Structures are given as structure tokens and as C-alpha cells.
Amino acid sequence: MLLEHAQVQSLMQAWPRSLVLEAARAAQRWARTLVERGDSALGLDLLAERIQAYLLLADHERLRPVINATGIVLHTGLGRAVLPGTAAHALSCLDRCCNLQIDLDTGQRGKRNFMTERLLCRLTGAEAALVVNNNAAATLLILSSLCKGMDVVISRGQLIEIGGSYRLPDCIQQSGALMVEVGTTNKTHLRDYERVISENTAALLRVNPSNYRIVGFSHQVSTRELATLKEKYPVLIIDDLGCGAMVDLSQYGLPKEPTAMDSLAEGADLVCFSGDKLLGGPQAGIIVGRSDLIGRMRKHPLTRMLRVGKLTDMALEQTLRLFLEPERLVERHPTLKMLTLSAKEVKRRASRLKRRLDKENVALEIRVLYEQSAVGGGAMPDSPLPTFVLAIHSRTSSPDELARRLRYADPPVITRIKDNEVFLDLRTVLEDEEDALGQVLLELCSE
Numbered sequence: 294m295l296l297e298h299a300q301v302q303s304l305m306q307a308w309p310r311s312l313v314l315e316a317a318r319a320a321q322r323w324a325r326t327l328v329e330r331g332d333s334a335l336g337l338d339l340l341a342e343r344i345q346a347y348l349l350l351a352d353h354e355r356l357r358p359v360i361n362a363t364g365i366v367l368h369t370g371l372g373r374a375v376l377p378g379t380a381a382h383a384l385s386c387l388d389r390c391c392n393l394q395i396d397l398d399t400g401q402r403g404k405r406n407f408m409t410e411r412l413l414c415r416l417t418g419a420e421a422a423l424v425v426n427n428n429a430a431a432t433l434l435i436l437s438s439l440c441k442g443m444d445v446v447i448s449r450g451q452l453i454e455i456g457g458s459y460r461l462p463d464c465i466q467q468s469g470a471l472m473v474e475v476g477t478t479n480k481t482h483l484r485d486y487e488r489v490i491s492e493n494t495a496a497l498l499r500v501n502p503s504n505y506r507i508v509g510f511s512h513q514v515s516t517r518e519l520a521t522l523k524e525k526y527p528v529l530i531i532d533d534l535g536c537g538a539m540v541d542l543s544q545y546g547l548p549k550e551p552t553a554m555d556s557l558a559e560g561a562d563l564v565c566f567s568g569d570k571l572l573g574g575p576q577a578g579i580i581v582g583r584s585d586l587i588g589r590m591r592k593h594p595l596t597r598m599l600r601v602g603k604l605t606d607m608a609l610e611q612t613l614r615l616f617l618e619p620e621r622l623v624e625r626h627p628t629l630k631m632l633t634l635s636a637k638e639v640k641r642r643a644s645r646l647k648r649r650l651d652k653e654n655v656a657l658e659i660r661v662l663y664e665q666s667a668v669g670g671g672a673m674p675d676s677p678l679p680t681f682v683l684a685i686h687s688r689t690s691s692p693d694e695l696a697r698r699l700r701y702a703d704p705p706v707i708t709r710i711k712d713n714e715v716f717l718d719l720r721t722v723l724e725d726e727e728d729a730l731g732q733v734l735l736e737l738c739s740e
């Protein structure tokens with residue numbers, strides 16, 4: 294009966310039948326609870342409305358583009374790095390076959406990730422490179438294939454936890470390597486490492502404290518210093534860079550983050566980092582370093598289990614290609630572009646949006662305020678970027694309600710709440726999203 298209703302019939306035209314049936318069952322359950330509570334039975338029209346509402350809600354929650362107005366450049370909840378246009382475009386060409394694993398010269402089986410790994414070697418100066426699913430996988434693979442059953446030495450100041458259940462001690466344990474902690478929380482010296490090195494020591498693991506800082510009375514041993522121990526002992530130096538900058542960010546006026554190239558030059562045997570943090574590409578774990586070690590890793594069964602698919606390989610290759618043209622990099626690399634945007638430029642964009650809203654007499658109080666953006670993704674936790682935000686105050690809704698309504702807009706807009714105001718930071722809003730953002734705010738007020 295309900296399914297024969299005209300509105301439900303037209304929903305069946307627009308949506309997969311199975312989804313409409315599921316929504317209809319949910320609507321009936323809802324109606325039943327109302328009746329049990331003593332309300333009178335609902336009419337079919339109301340039930341049909343409810344079905345439509347369920348369908349729209351489910352559709353709203355699909356994996357989809359959203360506007361990042363949080364000012365957090367590498368926002369893990371929003372997919373970390375925004376892919377460069379060239380990478381995204383390459384993905385849209387995957388509605389057909391690609392030469393993932395075939396040698397175009399011989400027609401024989403080729404090497405996966407061949408071009409990506411070649412680019413990585415070229416850009417970092419490494420002998421060899423290997424790409425896996427993420428940096429956690431990269432760390433697990435390095436330790437499992439090269440350090441199993443042996444000691445891995447790590448400073449107590451570097452036993453990190455990254456949001457979302459990644460803890461380095463767990464990773465070491467999973468790999469079958471034995472963790473040997475040295476030093477103290479705030480200070481670790483070269484002699485602390487040297488004291489515990491034995492025949493059973495496979496590696497000294499250094500971890501870039503990407504998402505925290507130990508300040509004040511503190512000391513950690515540099516890769517260069519650690520590498521001096523290789524002259525006396527047959528140990529590997531492994532450097533987990535985490536956020537992994539591909540270029541020296543200080544040339545753009547940003548704080549210096551260690552690059553893979555620096556770390557290898559300082560004597561690391563293997564360096565690993567994420568693909569979707571400062572590198573600005575897709576989720577991936579990148580390992581660069583000595584070819585004999587990477588050759589051993591390739592033979593380990595985990596390598597097959599942790600390998601990346603063609604989407605990742607395609608997007609990563611295109612992201613890396615941008616670094617071949619440093620002079621055009623910032624304009625084509627969204628992460629670098631957002632990071633290097635001056636506060637003045639953000640202010641100009643924020644003011645422009647405010648003028649547009651003021652002109653329409655919207656029922657919102659809007660101010661342009663000096664604030665701070667965060668790099669996010671664990672990178673540069675102590676270096677917020679000066680910015681300007683639109684601080685929005687609604688006379689009719691609380692900040693939480695306003696932020697929620699913005700998330701329900703089309704496209705959804707993700708904001709930050711501070712001091713009882715909703716903040717929109719245009720640093721992380723792409724230029725071609727500004728118009729849509731203005732439209733969302735206008736519609737919000739006319740509701």
C-alpha cells in the first residue's frame with residue numbers, strides 16, 4: 294500500500310529499489326513506535342515524506358567533497374592532503390585500463406610502482422624506494438623484514454602515539470622486533486644508544502616527533518650523530534620522518550622540517566614517511582634508502598599484503614612529478630599553496646566574502662578576526678600560521694547548531710568553534726569553492 298503511494302513510486306524511479314525499501318521499513322518502524330507511545334496512526338503522506346527524508350539523509354552522508362573551513366591544512370578527518378589537480382585528473386582517467394604492471398617495451402609482466410619509485414629516487418637521492426599503504430605499514434614492514442627477533446633501540450622521547458590508534462611500541466611488537474628504550478622522556482644522549490648496542494642489535498630507530506614537542510631542558514640525538522655509531526657497530530639507522538617534507542619548507546618562510554634527502558645525506562640507511570602529509574599526495578607509506586635493504590624488504594611476504602593499488606600509484610606519481618618543476622610547485626600543489634598563503638591574502642579573501650554577505654543583509658553578525666591556522670597531520674605542532682577568519686554569530690542559533698547546519702549544507706562546510714563563535718578560515722578553502730561557500734551562507738540565512 295505504502296509502496297503504491299505516488300511519492301514512493303517516484304522515489305523508486307530516482308533511487309535504487311533496495312534503498313527505498315530499506316527506508317520504507319525504517320519509516321514504518323518509526324511510525325510503530327509513535328503508535329505504541331499512544332499517538333494516532335500516521336497517514337501515508339507523512340510516511341512517504343519520512344522515506345524521502347531517510348533517503349536524503351543517507352545520500353548526504355555519502356563519501357563526498359566538503360569545504361574545509363577549519364584552517365587545518367592537513368585535516369585527518371577530511372582526508373589529509375588535498376590532491377593536486379594533476380593527480381585528481383589522472384584518477385578520473387581510470388575508467389579504463391592502465392599499464393600498472395606491464396612493460397610497454399616488451400609486453401611482459403612489468404614492475405608495479407616502477408615510475409613512482411624512480412621519481413622518489415630522483416627527488417630524494419636514494420638508491421631505491423618502496424611504496425606501501427601508509428607510514429604505519431612502512432614502519433611495520435621495515436621492522437618485520439629487517440629486525441625480527443632482534444633489538445631495535447629507540448629514545449624514550451620518541452615513543453609516539455598518533456591519533457587513531459597508532460602507537461609505535463605496538464608496531465614494534467607486531468613486527469617481532471624487540472624494543473629497547475634508552476634515555477629519558479626529555480633527554481637522550483648518544484652514549485645512551487651506544488651503551489645498549491650488542492650483537493643482537495639490528496637498528497637504531499629515530500622518530501620525528503611530528504605531532505608534539507618536548508621543549509625546555511631537552512635533547513635528542515640527530516641522525517648525523519647516530520650515524521657515527523655505524524663506524525663501530527653493524528647497526529642500521531632507520532629514520533621515521535612522519536610528515537615527510539619533500540622540499541625544504543624554510544625557502545617559503547615556513548619552519549624547517551627534515552626532508553628525506555637530508556636524512557639520507559646524514560647517514561640514515563632507510564627513511565620512511567607518509568604520502569598524504571607534507572608531500573601532499575594520496576595516503577601511502579614511502580620508504581627510501583639502501584637498495585640492498587629495500588631488495589630484502591621486497592621479498593618479505595608483508596610487502597604483497599601492504600602494497601598499494603593503481604589509484605594510489607597514479608596519484609602519487611603525479612604528485613611527485615610536480616616536484617620536478619620547483620618554480621611552478623606552489624601554484625600547483627594545494628598543500629604548499631595553503632601553507633604559504635599570507636595572512637594578508639587570507640584577510641583579503643575573508644573581507645571579500647564578508648562584503649558579499651553584508652550586501653545581502655544576512656541575519657548573521659560577521660567579523661573578520663586575526664587568528665591562527667594549524668598545519669595539522671602532526672606537522673609543525675608548535676608553528677601555527679597567522680590567519681584571518683570570518684567569525685560568525687547567529688542571533689537565532691547557537692554556535693553548535695550553526696556549525697551543524699553548515700555541515701548539512703550542500704556542499705557540507707566544516708568549521709571550527711571557538712569562544713562561542715563559528716570560525717571560517719579561508720586558508721583551507723579552495724578559491725573555486727569560495728562562491729559555493731558564499732551561497733551556502735546566504736541560503737542558511739534565508740531558511
Ligand SMILES: *Cc1c(COP(=O)(O)O)cnc(C)c1O
Pocket residue numbers: 427428429430453455459500501502503504533534535536566567568577578670671
Ligand atoms: C603520521 C605519522 C605516522 C603514521 O603515518 P600514516 O601514514 O598515517 O600511517 C607514523 N609516524 C610518524 C612520526 C608520523 O608523523
